[in-house]
Amino acid sequence: MALRFLGGSSGKNGSPRLWETDNEYIWQGYPVTDPEMLAEIAVPEGEIVVRVPKSLVTYLPKGENGVAD
Template sequence: MKLRFLGKDSKVGDCPTLYATDRDTYLVQGWKIISDDPRVKLDIPEGQTAVEVPTELFEHLKKDGLPSGEFKRLEDPLMVLTPGGTYVVQGLEVTDPEALSQMSIPHYETVVEVPKAAITALLEEPRGADLQRRAQPAH
Protein backbone atom coordinates (compact mmCIF):
# COMPACT_ATOMS: atom_id res chain seq x y z
CA MET A 1 0.00 0.00 0.00
CA LYS A 2 1.39 3.39 -0.99
CA LEU A 3 0.75 6.32 1.35
CA ARG A 4 0.57 10.04 0.74
CA PHE A 5 0.96 12.21 3.83
CA LEU A 6 -1.88 14.75 4.10
CA GLY A 7 -1.22 16.29 7.48
CA LYS A 8 -0.69 16.09 11.18
CA ASP A 9 -2.22 17.72 14.22
CA SER A 10 0.88 18.01 16.33
CA LYS A 11 0.97 19.00 19.93
CA VAL A 12 3.69 18.00 22.37
CA GLY A 13 3.63 14.20 22.58
CA ASP A 14 0.60 13.87 20.31
CA CYS A 15 0.77 13.21 16.62
CA PRO A 16 -2.54 12.16 15.03
CA THR A 17 -1.88 11.94 11.30
CA LEU A 18 -3.94 11.58 8.12
CA TYR A 19 -2.79 9.74 4.98
CA ALA A 20 -4.38 9.01 1.61
CA THR A 21 -3.67 5.59 0.09
CA ASP A 22 -3.50 4.18 -3.41
CA ARG A 23 -6.59 2.06 -2.53
CA ASP A 24 -9.14 4.92 -2.33
CA THR A 25 -8.94 4.89 1.45
CA TYR A 26 -7.63 7.08 4.22
CA LEU A 27 -5.43 5.97 7.07
CA VAL A 28 -6.20 7.76 10.32
CA GLN A 29 -3.50 7.51 12.98
CA GLY A 30 -4.71 8.46 16.43
CA TRP A 31 -4.97 7.63 20.09
CA LYS A 32 -6.15 4.09 20.85
CA ILE A 33 -9.75 3.72 22.01
CA ILE A 34 -10.89 0.76 24.03
CA SER A 35 -14.30 -0.72 23.30
CA ASP A 36 -15.62 -0.02 26.80
CA ASP A 37 -14.60 3.65 26.83
CA PRO A 38 -17.44 5.35 28.78
CA ARG A 39 -17.44 8.42 26.48
CA VAL A 40 -18.42 6.43 23.40
CA LYS A 41 -20.35 3.21 23.17
CA LEU A 42 -18.79 1.18 20.37
CA ASP A 43 -19.29 -2.40 19.35
CA ILE A 44 -15.98 -3.01 17.61
CA PRO A 45 -16.01 -6.11 15.37
CA GLU A 46 -13.05 -8.45 14.93
CA GLY A 47 -10.39 -6.88 12.69
CA GLN A 48 -11.51 -3.34 13.40
CA THR A 49 -10.44 -0.80 15.97
CA ALA A 50 -11.09 2.86 16.80
CA VAL A 51 -8.90 5.91 17.24
CA GLU A 52 -9.51 9.35 18.70
CA VAL A 53 -8.27 12.41 16.84
CA PRO A 54 -8.73 16.18 17.03
CA THR A 55 -11.42 17.51 14.71
CA GLU A 56 -8.81 19.79 13.08
CA LEU A 57 -7.02 16.76 11.61
CA PHE A 58 -9.65 16.46 8.90
CA GLU A 59 -8.94 19.97 7.60
CA HIS A 60 -6.11 18.22 5.74
CA LEU A 61 -8.71 16.52 3.49
CA LYS A 62 -8.57 19.69 1.36
CA LYS A 63 -5.08 18.58 0.29
CA ASP A 64 -6.74 15.55 -1.30
CA GLY A 65 -9.11 17.69 -3.37
CA LEU A 66 -12.11 17.49 -1.06
CA PRO A 67 -14.04 20.74 -0.69
CA SER A 68 -13.91 20.95 3.10
CA GLY A 69 -12.61 19.23 6.16
CA GLU A 70 -15.80 20.10 8.04
CA PHE A 71 -18.14 17.18 8.56
CA LYS A 72 -21.79 17.98 7.97
CA ARG A 73 -22.99 14.74 9.52
CA LEU A 74 -21.68 11.90 11.62
CA GLU A 75 -22.49 8.22 11.33
CA ASP A 76 -22.11 5.61 14.02
CA PRO A 77 -19.89 3.71 14.19
CA LEU A 78 -17.66 5.30 11.54
CA MET A 79 -17.38 8.73 13.13
CA VAL A 80 -18.48 9.83 16.62
CA LEU A 81 -18.07 13.28 18.17
CA THR A 82 -16.98 12.99 21.81
CA PRO A 83 -18.14 15.34 24.59
CA GLY A 84 -14.56 16.68 24.60
CA GLY A 85 -14.86 17.84 20.98
CA THR A 86 -12.72 15.17 19.33
CA TYR A 87 -13.68 12.52 16.77
CA VAL A 88 -13.58 8.79 17.32
CA VAL A 89 -13.05 7.04 13.99
CA GLN A 90 -13.71 3.32 13.59
CA GLY A 91 -12.31 1.25 10.75
CA LEU A 92 -10.19 -1.69 9.72
CA GLU A 93 -7.10 -2.01 11.86
CA VAL A 94 -4.01 -1.46 9.70
CA THR A 95 -1.66 -4.43 9.92
CA ASP A 96 0.14 -4.07 6.56
CA PRO A 97 3.88 -4.06 7.48
CA GLU A 98 4.82 -1.93 4.45
CA ALA A 99 2.28 0.76 5.38
CA LEU A 100 3.17 0.69 9.07
CA SER A 101 6.88 1.00 8.27
CA GLN A 102 6.15 4.39 6.62
CA MET A 103 4.72 5.80 9.87
CA SER A 104 6.02 6.69 13.29
CA ILE A 105 3.48 5.24 15.72
CA PRO A 106 3.89 5.69 19.48
CA HIS A 107 2.70 2.81 21.71
CA TYR A 108 -0.48 4.72 22.68
CA GLU A 109 -1.60 5.17 19.06
CA THR A 110 -2.83 2.92 16.28
CA VAL A 111 -4.06 3.29 12.69
CA VAL A 112 -7.43 2.62 11.05
CA GLU A 113 -8.29 2.43 7.35
CA VAL A 114 -11.51 4.08 6.21
CA PRO A 115 -12.98 4.10 2.66
CA LYS A 116 -12.64 7.47 0.94
CA ALA A 117 -16.29 7.24 -0.14
CA ALA A 118 -17.39 6.96 3.50
CA ILE A 119 -15.41 10.05 4.51
CA THR A 120 -16.63 11.99 1.46
CA ALA A 121 -20.25 11.16 2.36
CA LEU A 122 -19.77 12.69 5.80
CA LEU A 123 -18.73 16.00 4.21
CA GLU A 124 -22.05 16.30 2.35
CA GLU A 125 -25.13 18.01 3.71
CA PRO A 126 -27.69 15.50 5.03
CA ARG A 127 -30.40 14.70 2.51
CA GLY A 128 -34.13 14.43 3.28
CA ALA A 129 -34.03 10.68 3.97
CA ASP A 130 -31.16 11.18 6.42
CA LEU A 131 -33.08 13.88 8.27
CA GLN A 132 -36.22 11.72 8.41
CA ARG A 133 -34.24 8.80 9.78
CA ARG A 134 -32.82 11.00 12.54
CA ALA A 135 -36.18 12.52 13.36
CA GLN A 136 -37.85 9.19 14.09
CA PRO A 137 -37.96 8.36 17.80
CA ALA A 138 -35.92 5.40 18.97
CA HIS A 139 -37.95 2.32 19.94
Protein backbone atom coordinates in the same frame (compact mmCIF):
# COMPACT_ATOMS: atom_id res chain seq x y z
CA MET B 1 0.18 0.44 -1.58
CA ALA B 2 1.93 3.81 -1.54
CA LEU B 3 1.13 6.11 1.37
CA ARG B 4 1.00 9.87 0.84
CA PHE B 5 1.35 11.98 3.98
CA LEU B 6 -1.38 14.63 4.14
CA GLY B 7 -0.69 16.32 7.45
CA GLY B 8 -0.57 16.26 11.20
CA SER B 9 -0.49 18.64 14.09
CA SER B 10 2.22 16.96 16.13
CA GLY B 11 5.42 17.94 14.34
CA LYS B 12 7.61 15.46 12.50
CA ASN B 13 6.65 12.35 14.50
CA GLY B 14 3.72 11.42 16.71
CA SER B 15 -0.05 11.58 16.74
CA PRO B 16 -2.34 12.56 15.21
CA ARG B 17 -1.41 12.08 11.54
CA LEU B 18 -3.24 11.52 8.27
CA TRP B 19 -2.19 9.66 5.10
CA GLU B 20 -3.98 8.51 1.97
CA THR B 21 -3.67 5.72 -0.57
CA ASP B 22 -5.44 5.53 -3.91
CA ASN B 23 -8.71 4.48 -2.28
CA GLU B 24 -8.59 5.10 1.48
CA TYR B 25 -7.43 7.37 4.29
CA ILE B 26 -5.13 6.13 7.04
CA TRP B 27 -5.62 7.85 10.40
CA GLN B 28 -3.12 7.67 13.24
CA GLY B 29 -4.40 8.57 16.67
CA TYR B 30 -4.72 7.35 20.22
CA PRO B 31 -6.86 4.28 20.97
CA VAL B 32 -10.26 4.70 22.56
CA THR B 33 -10.12 2.76 25.82
CA ASP B 34 -13.10 4.18 27.72
CA PRO B 35 -15.35 1.15 28.43
CA GLU B 36 -18.57 3.20 28.38
CA MET B 37 -17.73 4.73 25.01
CA LEU B 38 -16.70 1.38 23.53
CA ALA B 39 -19.93 -0.19 24.80
CA GLU B 40 -21.85 2.18 22.50
CA ILE B 41 -19.88 1.11 19.42
CA ALA B 42 -20.12 -2.32 17.80
CA VAL B 43 -16.49 -2.93 16.86
CA PRO B 44 -15.88 -6.06 14.79
CA GLU B 45 -13.11 -8.41 15.84
CA GLY B 46 -9.79 -7.33 14.35
CA GLU B 47 -10.71 -3.63 14.29
CA ILE B 48 -9.98 -0.82 16.72
CA VAL B 49 -11.39 2.64 17.39
CA VAL B 50 -9.03 5.63 17.43
CA ARG B 51 -9.48 9.23 18.55
CA VAL B 52 -8.61 11.84 15.94
CA PRO B 53 -9.11 15.56 16.54
CA LYS B 54 -11.48 17.42 14.25
CA SER B 55 -8.60 19.72 13.29
CA LEU B 56 -7.13 16.95 11.10
CA VAL B 57 -10.11 17.25 8.75
CA THR B 58 -8.42 20.37 7.33
CA TYR B 59 -5.85 18.07 5.70
CA LEU B 60 -8.46 16.06 3.76
CA PRO B 61 -8.56 16.84 0.03
CA LYS B 62 -11.59 18.87 -1.00
CA GLY B 63 -14.06 17.62 -3.59
CA GLU B 64 -16.25 19.69 -5.87
CA ASN B 65 -18.71 20.43 -3.05
CA GLY B 66 -16.04 21.56 -0.59
CA VAL B 67 -16.13 18.28 1.32
CA ALA B 68 -13.74 15.35 1.31
CA ASP B 69 -14.10 12.98 -1.64
